[in-house]
Amino acid sequence: MLVVEDEPTVARLIADVLEDEGLQVDTLLDGREALRRAARENYDLVICDMKMPGLDGQHFYQSLARSRNPLQERFLFVTGDVLAQQTQEFLERNRLPHVAKPFRVEELTEKVYGLLDGQLARGGRAAAAKKGH
Amino acid sequence: MTPREYTILLVSDDAALRATARHELETVDVRRHVASVSSVDAARRIVANAAPAVILLTEATVTLGPGGLNERGQRLDVDVSSLASYAPVVVIGDAQHQTELSGLVAAGAADYVVRSGESLNVALGLVERRLRKAQGGAQTSPSAEASPDTPPASALLEVDREDFGEVLRHELNNPLTGILGNAELLLSEIRRKSDGRLPQGAPQRLETIAALAVRLRESVRRLSTEWEERHHAVLSP
Numbered sequence: 001m002l003v004v005e006d007e008p009t010v011a012r013l014i015a016d017v018l019e020d021e022g023l024q025v026d027t028l029l030d031g032r033e034a035l036r037r038a039a040r041e042n043y044d045l046v047i048c049d050m051k052m053p054g055l056d057g058q059h060f061y062q063s064l065a066r067s068r069n070p071l072q073e074r075f076l077f078v079t080g081d082v083l084a085q086q087t088q089e090f091l092e093r094n095r096l097p098h099v100a101k102p103f104r105v106e107e108l109t110e111k112v113y114g115l116l117d118g119q120l121a122r123g124g125r126a127a128a129a130k131k132g133h
Numbered sequence: 134m135t136p137r138e139y140t141i142l143l144v145s146d147d148a149a150l151r152a153t154a155r156h157e158l159e160t161v162d163v164r165r166h167v168a169s170v171s172s173v174d175a176a177r178r179i180v181a182n183a184a185p186a187v188i189l190l191t192e193a194t195v196t197l198g199p200g201g202l203n204e205r206g207q208r209l210d211v212d213v214s215s216l217a218s219y220a221p222v223v224v225i226g227d228a229q230h231q232t233e234l235s236g237l238v239a240a241g242a243a244d245y246v247v248r249s250g251e252s253l254n255v256a257l258g259l260v261e262r263r264l265r266k267a268q269g270g271a272q273t274s275p276s277a278e279a280s281p282d283t284p285p286a287s288a289l290l291e292v293d294r295e296d297f298g299e300v301l302r303h304e305l306n307n308p309l310t311g312i313l314g315n316a317e318l319l320l321s322e323i324r325r326k327s328d329g330r331l332p333q334g335a336p337q338r339l340e341t342i343a344a345l346a347v348r349l350r351e352s353v354r355r356l357s358t359e360w361e362e363r364h365h366a367v368l369s370p
Contacts, residue, residue, distance in 0.1 A: 009311040009341060016318060030254075032157060051303055053258035059161050066162070080306025084299060086265075102309035105317045 001112075002043040003027040004034040004060065005078070006052040010101070014047060014078070017105050018112065031055030035063055038071050045115055046071055050079035050087060058090055076115055078103065139267070141260065142185035142220070143169035144176040146194050150253060154189060157257055173212050185220045187263045189256060192226025192248075209233045217242040223259045225252050297360065304352045308345040315342050 001018050005011035006029050015025040026043075028034045032055045038046070050057040057077055064072040080101035081087045091098050099111050141158055143151050151169045158167050168183050170176050173194055180188070192209060209226070210233045216222050222243045224234060237243035244263075246256045315338045322332040 007307045007311075009345060010307055010314075013311055013314040013318070017314065020318070032160065035160060051299070054157075054254050054261070055161055056258075056261065059261065063161055080302045080310070081299060083302065101306040102313045105314055105321070 001025045002034065002037065002041075002046045003048075004029075004031060004046065004052070004057070005049040006030065007049070010049070010078075014108065017108055018047075021109060021112075023112075031057065031060040035060055038064060038069060039067070043071060043074070044119065045074045045076060045112065047076045047078060047112070050077055050081055058087075061094070061096070074115065074119065076111060078108075138166065139186040139264065140166040140168055140183050141264075142176060142180065142183055142188045143167060143190075144171075144173060144188060144194050144216070145169070145191040146171045147191060150191065154253065154257065158260070161261070173216070176216060180216060180219045186267045187260050188216050188220050188222045189260055190216065190222055190224050192224055192230055210237060213237060213243055221263050223256050223263065225256050297356075301356055304356065305349065308349040308352070311345045312342050312349070315345075 001023050003011055003014045003018075003025055005014065005027070008029065011027045011029060015027050018025045026037070028037060029052075031048075031052050034046075034048070035055060048057045048060060055063075057079070061072060061075060061077075064075075075096060077091065077096055077098035078101055079087060079098055082091075082098070082100045090096075097111060097115060099108055143154055145151050145154075148171075151171075155167045155169060158165055168179065168185070170179065171194070173190070176188070176190075190213065209230050213222050213224060213234060214237055217237055221241075222237075223246065224243055225246045225248055228247045231245050231247060234243050234245050238245055244256075244259045246252045246259065319332070319335055319338045319342075322335070326332055
């Protein structure tokens with residue numbers, strides 16, 4: 001898991017929640033560093049804040065999409081700004097899963113497992129198709 | 134939707150800063166055109182043709198002598214406003230010159246970032262924000278805000294409300310997330326142990342909760358005061 005969140009207490013919280021679930025987590029406080037990291041490492045899921053100084057979540061996602069980085073398909077936004085029209089439009093247009101801050105721990109883990117299960121299902125179908133089933 | 138192509142003008146005599154800023158800005162979107170010059174005079178010569186969406190300027194580029202005046206006997210705000218009539222200007226400078234730009238900042242034509250170890254990152258964040266506003270096109274352009282045809286007070290209040298809403302949500306939702314999440318984790322750790330003792334990490338979680346609650350209190354106080362001041366300033370005759 002890659003957690004990108006400029007607020008250290010929230011970044012730590014998300015990492016704690018996921019590590020409690022036995023998942024491995026890298027946390028970064030900056031979108032630009034996340035873009036560099038995403039170019040050279042593979043993650044099962046990116047959990048990303050929307051509003052960050054420097055490179056925000058929206059531009060981080062768009063940069064990944066432009067470079068056709070497969071991580072764009074494994075993205076979960078956490079945002080305290082779901083009421084903002086621009087944020088709503090961006091999330092809806094790109095059909096991006098998100099969790100609104102402040103979130104319950106269970107909301108976060110359910111969303112994460114839902115996305116991971118979806119990936120496993122997609123991976124299983126792809127593997128089956130490869131074997132000619 | 135394909136974003137418009139646009140130019141960002143860097144004005145700085147610091148070649149290393151120009152190179153870093155160019156790299157960082159182009160990392161986000163290679164279709165951006167980043168022009169750079171080392172002086173305000175050079176910027177003035179090209180700004181009309183370059184038609185930048187945003188200008189990033191380091192205050193040291195404006196040679197300030199005794200009394201905060203440049204070589205032409207002008208203050209920093211004169212130089213910056215000459216550029217701000219073309220595009221919003223994000224200025225990185227010393228704390229002592231910040232007040233000189235307060236008029237331009239209040240008019241929405243400039244941002245001022247006090248020089249520090251993190252100032253370039255902060256300034257780049259403001260550049261991105263300015264670009265988003267320019268692309269969104271929903272707001273009055275900063276150059277227009279700085280012109281004599283200043284929008285009516287009600288229009289300024291709308292812009293303020295929009296930004297204020299963003300700030301409010303950001304500053305309240307983050308500490309609330311930390312408080313709620315840490316409390317829930319602590320409760321679940323206590324239930325899991327079921328021996329009546331506090332879990333090992335409990336004091337740290339409680340300290341985080343208390344610190345975030347204090348921060349929330351301060352934010353509510355500060356934002357309330359700010360809101361009252363803005364509202365009063367716009368509504369006053």
